[in-house]
């Protein structure tokens with residue numbers, strides 16, 4: 001049985017949260033566990049929409065991850081920049097020492 005409880009959310013004595021948590025699925029157990037009164041069962045008729053062929057419900061809903069923005073998976077350029085950040089100062093230092101050594105010798 002399918003019920004549309006959108007207009008009942010504000011009026012449900014058990015609150016809207018429990019109703020919302022029971023949407024889009026078989027809420028029979030949730031409903032029965034509360035031990036709803038006879039009048040609650042009568043009220044349900046107001047929100048009755050129809051029947052559903054439960055055999056058409058997929059047993060497990062397939063999770064399809066939302067489309068992610070395409071990140072640059074190629075980390076090579078990042079690695080080269082890091083390497084250069086390390087090597088360039090080292091090269092300058094080496095050059096400075098080299099020059100100093102060279103100018104002293106001559």
Ligand code: HEM
Nearest residue numbers: 003013014018019022027030031034036037040043044047
């Ligand atoms: C169309 C469906 C529903 C109707 C018409 C309905 C109606 C009611 C009514 C009239 C009450 C007051 C107590 C009573 O008379 O039994 C109530 C209480 C409550 N209902 Fe519902 N209900 C519905 C669905 C649900 C569902 C699906 C859940 C759980 C997921 C739920 C959880 C509760 C809770 C927790 C209370 C409070 C019980 C308490 O404080 O003792 N109800 N509901």
